[in-house]
Amino acid sequence: EDQVTQSPEALRLQEGESSSLNCSYTVSGLRGLFWYRQDPGKGPEFLFTLYSAGEEKEKERLKATLTKKESFLHITAPKPEDSATYLCAVQAGNQGGKLIFGQGTELSVKP
Amino acid sequence: SQTIHQWPATLVQPVGSPLSLECTVEGTSNPNLYWYRQAAGRGLQLLFYSVGIGQISSEVPQNLSASRPQDRQFILSSKKLLLSDSGFYLCAWDTHSNQPQHFGDGTRLSIL
Numbered sequence: 001e002d003q004v005t006q007s008p009e010a011l012r013l014q015e016g017e018s019s020s021l022n023c024s025y026t027v028s029g030l031r032g033l034f035w036y037r038q039d040p041g042k043g044p045e046f047l048f049t050l051y052s053a054g055e056e057k058e059k060e061r062l063k064a065t066l067t068k069k070e071s072f073l074h075i076t077a078p079k080p081e082d083s084a085t086y087l088c089a090v091q092a093g094n095q096g097g098k099l100i101f102g103q104g105t106e107l108s109v110k111p
Numbered sequence: 112s113q114t115i116h117q118w119p120a121t122l123v124q125p126v127g128s129p130l131s132l133e134c135t136v137e138g139t140s141n142p143n144l145y146w147y148r149q150a151a152g153r154g155l156q157l158l159f160y161s162v163g164i165g166q167i168s169s170e171v172p173q174n175l176s177a178s179r180p181q182d183r184q185f186i187l188s189s190k191k192l193l194l195s196d197s198g199f200y201l202c203a204w205d206t207h208s209n210q211p212q213h214f215g216d217g218t219r220l221s222i223l
Contacts, residue, residue: 004154031209034211034212041217043117043214044155046212046213098170102154103152103154
């Protein structure tokens, strides 16, 4: 069964304290792994797509990496405005556009 | 640029009442369209998707149905709401199945 697990469920950081979020997946034929940011009461906002092991993408303080079993979202010197829930989702090779989501990591960055 | 609209933003309905949530996409043609539900503190669960007008695929058996009467319009409906239908409903679109999906701002549905 295709599955996505994110850890930790919640993460509290001080401003400037770098850390990483984990997304472990089990899927038949990965077509793509997607990271989203979701603010309270809003829809998810697309951040990155990763397609193959070894691939990396960066955007401001965020960097996403991918291996054959997991993806990491690294946050360097976070600011309070980075506080949000970060969602990971995968597309399997035989299921069209269907996204399988993890439960998310709720990130809180304190000044 | 492409935009996606969902309405209403919030809705409070009694048990047994009907439901109609609407989603429209602007700035693109023949998008794939999706309805998700997000329970509190949980990830998103795909309910329906559509690759074209009148083409609907259901992912989970439930009290809901979906329709796509026009290319960029997607509607989520129910004839009689249940308490378990409460949640945050999100519409999304993409142009190709391995491209990122883009989400609307959702409808918060509360059933009393």
